[in-house]
Amino acid sequence: MAKSVNILINNTSYELEGQAAHATLLQFVRQQAGLTGTKEGCASGDCGACTVLVRETESASPTFRSINACITPLHAVTGKQIFTVEHLSDGDTLHPAQAAMVACHGSQCGYCTPGFVMSLAALHENAKGHDEPPLREAICEAISGNLCRCTGYRPIIEAGLKMPQFGEHALEVGNIELSNTASEAGHASYARPRSEHELQAAMRALPNAVLVAGGTDLWLEVTQRYTPFEQVIDLSEIPSLTCITENEDNLVLGAAVRYAQLETRFKSIPAIHALLSRIASRQIRNRGTIGGNIVNASPIADLPPLLLCLDAELELIDDEGQARRIALEDFYQGYKQTALAENEYLARIHIPKTQLDDTLHCFKISKRFEDDISSVMLAVRIASSTESDKADTVRVAVGGMAATPLRLPQVEAALKGTDIGNPDSLARAKEALQSLQPLDDVRASAAYRMAMAQALLEKAWRAGRATPLSIWSPETEGDRHHA
Numbered sequence: 001m002a003k004s005v006n007i008l009i010n011n012t013s014y015e016l017e018g019q020a021a022h023a024t025l026l027q028f029v030r031q032q033a034g035l036t037g038t039k040e041g042c043a044s045g046d047c048g049a050c051t052v053l054v055r056e057t058e059s060a061s062p063t064f065r066s067i068n069a070c071i072t073p074l075h076a077v078t079g080k081q082i083f084t085v086e087h088l089s090d091g092d093t094l095h096p097a098q099a100a101m102v103a104c105h106g107s108q109c110g111y112c113t114p115g116f117v118m119s120l121a122a123l124h125e126n127a128k129g130h131d132e133p134p135l136r137e138a139i140c141e142a143i144s145g146n147l148c149r150c151t152g153y154r155p156i157i158e159a160g161l162k163m164p165q166f167g168e169h170a171l172e173v174g175n176i177e178l179s180n181t182a183s184e185a186g187h188a189s190y191a192r193p194r195s196e197h198e199l200q201a202a203m204r205a206l207p208n209a210v211l212v213a214g215g216t217d218l219w220l221e222v223t224q225r226y227t228p229f230e231q232v233i234d235l236s237e238i239p240s241l242t243c244i245t246e247n248e249d250n251l252v253l254g255a256a257v258r259y260a261q262l263e264t265r266f267k268s269i270p271a272i273h274a275l276l277s278r279i280a281s282r283q284i285r286n287r288g289t290i291g292g293n294i295v296n297a298s299p300i301a302d303l304p305p306l307l308l309c310l311d312a313e314l315e316l317i318d319d320e321g322q323a324r325r326i327a328l329e330d331f332y333q334g335y336k337q338t339a340l341a342e343n344e345y346l347a348r349i350h351i352p353k354t355q356l357d358d359t360l361h362c363f364k365i366s367k368r369f370e371d372d373i374s375s376v377m378l379a380v381r382i383a384s385s386t387e388s389d390k391a392d393t394v395r396v397a398v399g400g401m402a403a404t405p406l407r408l409p410q411v412e413a414a415l416k417g418t419d420i421g422n423p424d425s426l427a428r429a430k431e432a433l434q435s436l437q438p439l440d441d442v443r444a445s446a447a448y449r450m451a452m453a454q455a456l457l458e459k460a461w462r463a464g465r466a467t468p469l470s471i472w473s474p475e476t477e478g479d480r481h482h483a
């Protein structure tokens with residue numbers, strides 16, 4: 001029998017007795033708590049109809065993270081406070097996000113509306129204390145994981161811009177003590193270890209358990225393929241896996257570090273920050289992790305090409321605590337196959353700090369600007385001494401061009417040691433690219449992918465040491481689906 005565990009939804013505390021290990025937060029919110037304002041649209045993290053907020057209490061002032069309840073494991077949020085759309089208004093006064101949506105005619109059929117309102121509410125609540133009104137860019141970012149198919153985005157964005165005019169009404173967070181027995185002791189079949197030592201013990205005790213970090217890949221198995229996970233081990237409460245540290249040589253990223261944390265850490269490196277802003281949506285970036293992106297081993301995952309360029313190494317640890325290091329380059333062994341042994345987990349990603357000072361260019365081609373998987377991803381790193389125009393070091397890596405993310409030594413060899421921007425070496429590099437066999441599927445044909453990869457390589461090589469080209473710029477704003 002599962003232990004009784006607690007979750008706070010709005011200001012009501014629930015005990016989660018006997019809930020299956022694979023239960024989703026959305027199922028609980030709608031079916032057990034009876035809060036049907038939160039909708040189910042796609043059940044795969046794409047539409048945002050299920051958006052709820054989770055309250056972060058680590059910092060001095062509470063912040064609110066928008067997440068997709070449909071693919072959030074229920075037991076992953078035990079011990080936390082979740083807000084649903086029912087809680088926004090206090091009965092008399094609408095929350096500014098709601099009032100602005102009404103005033104700007106931001107809703108027609110209304111199915112998407114609770115999700116939009118929650119995303120806007122998170123933006124509004126987190127901006128408290130800032131004097132500046134939200135910029136259009138921040139609003140588009142906040143609603144990047146919300147789809148509307150009848151109203152159109154103009155009035156919704158307008159509502160976001162006008163939110164501050166609708167008063168100071170705030171989310172009432174309450175003052176309820178949450179007895180967090182779940183996260184201490186763990187659900188009988190959903191373990192939430194608090195240290196790597198506990199994690200290794202849980203892996204020995206539950207050898208058939210799946211590991212979950214953010215669940216933004218794995219929980220689609222539950223909602224799309226109806227896979228009933230019997231045993232789960234959650235990595236998201238282990239401090240050594242969720243933190244970013246550095247030593248003399250390396251930046252060290254815990255495998256369960258979320259995209260949202262990476263966005264903060266890499267604010268000062270435009271190429272990386274821009275790439276992060278193109279991964280999925282605000283909601284997914286609030287839960288998805290770097291480790292999940294690597295281990296999932298998708299050929300179109302966005303971080304591996306960047307990490308390959310940075311010569312990243314992975315620290316893998318087994319259930320007895322034995323650690324080994326492997327270059328990311330050697331990790332991928334075939335389509336969705338990796339060097340990770342069954343009794344191992346990915347603990348940390350080590351990036352040599354000096355590589356972060358080199359020129360980086362990252363490009364992502366996808367059909368839609370927001371919340372879309374890459375057709376082609378290309379990352380290039382160029383290092384050269386200040387006095388010379390020669391490329392002393394070149395790294396080129398791609399996604400979508402083979403069964404795994406791939407570093408391209410032959411392309412690099414064609415460019416290395418030549419003058420940056422040199423057209424002859426570029427021609428040789430493009431020719432070397434031709435040996436690849438890109439994916440050919442519904443997202444893009446092989447020929448299109450090849451043409452894109454060659455064009456992006458040229459773009460990076462011509463830009464050379466110039467300020468890294470951003471994959472988002474005001475000129476490309478017209479591509480955004482919210483425009």
Ligand SMILES: Cc1cc2nc3c(=O)[nH]c(=O)nc-3n(C[C@H](O)[C@H](O)[C@H](O)COP(=O)(O)OP(=O)(O)OC[C@H]3O[C@@H](n4cnc5c(N)ncnc54)[C@H](O)[C@@H]3O)c2cc1C
Pocket residue numbers: 044045046210211212213214215216217218219235255256278279280281284287288289290291292293294295296300301302303344345346347371372373374
């Ligand atoms: C709507 C949507 C949009 C998306 N858009 C993008 C996108 O634009 N670009 C992109 O690259 N990806 C995208 N993704 C995929 C996904 O969000 C990312 O791959 C994410 O980084 C996965 O991280 P996670 O923590 O959620 O992984 P999880 O789902 O928790 O885990 C994924 C896999 O990795 C394993 N795993 C996780 N952590 C570890 C670890 N430390 N050790 C061993 N095994 C581990 C799990 O067992 C599982 O097999 C999208 C997903 C959705 C639903």
Ligand code: FES
Pocket residue numbers: 039040041042043044045046047048049050051068069070071
């Ligand atoms: S129901 Fe579509 S994102 Fe959750």
Ligand code: FES
Pocket residue numbers: 106107108109110111112113147148149150151152
């Ligand atoms: S109002 Fe109908 S989908 Fe947005």
